Amino acid sequence: MDKLYIKYFKQHQALSGEIISSDFKVVVPVYLEEDDLFKMLESVQKAATFSGSSVELILVFNYSELASEQIIQRQVALLDRVEEHRTVFESTGFDLTILKDYSVAKKHAGVGHARKTGMDYAAFSYVTQEKYDGIIVSLDADCTVSDNYFSALNECYSKKCLSGCNVYFEHPLAGNFHSEVYDAIAEYELHLRYYIQALRYAAFPHAFHTVGSCFTVTAEAYIKAGGMPRKQAGEDFYFLQKVIPSDKFEEVNNTCVYPSSRPSDRVPFGTGPSISAMLESKEEYQTYNLQAFIDLKEFIAIKDELYQMTDEGIESFTHQLSGRIRSYLVNSDFFPALQAVKDNCSSLEVFQKRFYEVFNAFRVVKYLNYTHTHFLEKMNVFDAAINLYEMKYEQALDVFDTKELLLAYRQLEKS
Incomplete structure (x- = not known):
C-alpha cells in the first residue's frame, strides 16, 4: 500500500471489516429516516440491477453523545428493521454494509462525521484491494435515483480519467407535502441553479453544484483531498473545493438524483433550513444580486x-x-x-x-x-434568474412563475 494511503488511514483510523469487491460503494448517513430509508434502498437496488453493476450500499447509522433515549431507540429500531429485511434487498452484486457511528462527540456530531465514517470505510476497502480508481458515491437517506443512475456513472468514468463528478438533481415539485413546501423548494432550487449559471456567466471555471447527495469521487481523489471534513453542515462544499480544481471533475446530466423537498432543522444551513425559513417568513427567497x-x-x-x-x-x-x-x-x-x-x-x-x-x-x-x-441589496430569486437568462441568451423568456423558470434552468444544465 502506498505511503500516502498508509498515512491517511493511520491518521483517520478507518474502520476495518469484511472487504467487499464492488464497482460502486454508496455511502448514506442515516438519522431518523423511518419514512424514506426503504424507498432509497429500493431505488438504489433497482438502479444496480438495471445497470448490472456490483454495488455496496454503506449505511451509517449515527447519533450524538447528547442524543436523547428516544432518538437512540429510534435509530436502533430502524437499524433492526434493515437487518430484518436484509435478505429482501441483498442479491448477486448488491450488498448492504451497516456501520454504527454512535455517541459522537458533540463538536463533531452531524452529517459530516457520518459521511466521513462511511467514505473512510469505502476508501479503505478500495485501497486494500489496490483499486485506487474505485468510485465512492455520496447519497442521502431521503433520496431516490433514476434507474440508469449507475449506468450513467459507468459511462462517464469509463470514457475519461476523472477524479469525481457532480450528478444532476431535481427536487420533487409535487407530492405528499403541502403546496407551500413545493413552492419554497422551487425557489431554493432555482437559487442553486441561478448561482451556478451566474458564476459560469462570469467565466469562473470551478462552478459546480456542491450538494451532498449528488457527487462521486474516486478513492484516490478522496484521500488526496484529505477526506471528508467533520462539519455539521457545508461538509460537501469544503470537501469538493479540494477535488473540483483538479480539472478532472465533470457533470453527469443524463441521470438524476431526487432529493427530498421536506423542511428540516437537522443542520444549521442548507436546503432543509432554507425551506423552513421561507415557510415561516412567507417571503420569496432572496439571492445574490x-x-x-x-x-x-x-x-x-x-x-x-x-x-x-x-x-x-x-x-x-x-x-x-x-x-x-x-x-x-x-x-x-x-x-x-x-x-x-x-x-x-x-x-x-x-x-x-x-x-x-x-x-x-x-x-x-x-x-x-x-x-x-x-453595496448591493439581494434580489428575489425569480427576478435575478430571469434577468440573467435574458441577458446571457439575449432573448426574452416567456415564463410567469417560479416553477416554469426553474424548468428552463433545469433544461440549461441537462443540455
Missing part, C-alpha cells in the same frame, strides 16, 4: 494583466473595475495572497491556472457577502 456577477465577469476578463503587474500598477488596474469589486480587492488580503502565487509562476499559462488557487470558490463567497453587506 446579478450586478455582483457582472462585476465579477469584468474582473475575471482582465485578470491576466495582474501577472506581470508591480505594486505600483495595482491602483490603475483596480480603477478599471466597478467600485464594488475594487473595494473588496483592496480591503481584503487578495493582493498579498496573489503575490505569493505570482512569485512561483514561470509563465502566464501557469498563472492563469494558479490564479484560482487564490480567487477560489471560498473567496467568491467572501466577495459576494462583502459586496452585499456594503
Whole structure:
C-alpha cells in the first residue's frame, strides 16, 4: 500500500471489516429516516440491477453523545428493521454494509462525521484491494435515483480519467407535502441553479453544484483531498473545493438524483433550513444580486494583466473595475495572497491556472457577502434568474412563475 494511503488511514483510523469487491460503494448517513430509508434502498437496488453493476450500499447509522433515549431507540429500531429485511434487498452484486457511528462527540456530531465514517470505510476497502480508481458515491437517506443512475456513472468514468463528478438533481415539485413546501423548494432550487449559471456567466471555471447527495469521487481523489471534513453542515462544499480544481471533475446530466423537498432543522444551513425559513417568513427567497456577477465577469476578463503587474500598477488596474469589486480587492488580503502565487509562476499559462488557487470558490463567497453587506441589496430569486437568462441568451423568456423558470434552468444544465 502506498505511503500516502498508509498515512491517511493511520491518521483517520478507518474502520476495518469484511472487504467487499464492488464497482460502486454508496455511502448514506442515516438519522431518523423511518419514512424514506426503504424507498432509497429500493431505488438504489433497482438502479444496480438495471445497470448490472456490483454495488455496496454503506449505511451509517449515527447519533450524538447528547442524543436523547428516544432518538437512540429510534435509530436502533430502524437499524433492526434493515437487518430484518436484509435478505429482501441483498442479491448477486448488491450488498448492504451497516456501520454504527454512535455517541459522537458533540463538536463533531452531524452529517459530516457520518459521511466521513462511511467514505473512510469505502476508501479503505478500495485501497486494500489496490483499486485506487474505485468510485465512492455520496447519497442521502431521503433520496431516490433514476434507474440508469449507475449506468450513467459507468459511462462517464469509463470514457475519461476523472477524479469525481457532480450528478444532476431535481427536487420533487409535487407530492405528499403541502403546496407551500413545493413552492419554497422551487425557489431554493432555482437559487442553486441561478448561482451556478451566474458564476459560469462570469467565466469562473470551478462552478459546480456542491450538494451532498449528488457527487462521486474516486478513492484516490478522496484521500488526496484529505477526506471528508467533520462539519455539521457545508461538509460537501469544503470537501469538493479540494477535488473540483483538479480539472478532472465533470457533470453527469443524463441521470438524476431526487432529493427530498421536506423542511428540516437537522443542520444549521442548507436546503432543509432554507425551506423552513421561507415557510415561516412567507417571503420569496432572496439571492445574490446579478450586478455582483457582472462585476465579477469584468474582473475575471482582465485578470491576466495582474501577472506581470508591480505594486505600483495595482491602483490603475483596480480603477478599471466597478467600485464594488475594487473595494473588496483592496480591503481584503487578495493582493498579498496573489503575490505569493505570482512569485512561483514561470509563465502566464501557469498563472492563469494558479490564479484560482487564490480567487477560489471560498473567496467568491467572501466577495459576494462583502459586496452585499456594503453595496448591493439581494434580489428575489425569480427576478435575478430571469434577468440573467435574458441577458446571457439575449432573448426574452416567456415564463410567469417560479416553477416554469426553474424548468428552463433545469433544461440549461441537462443540455
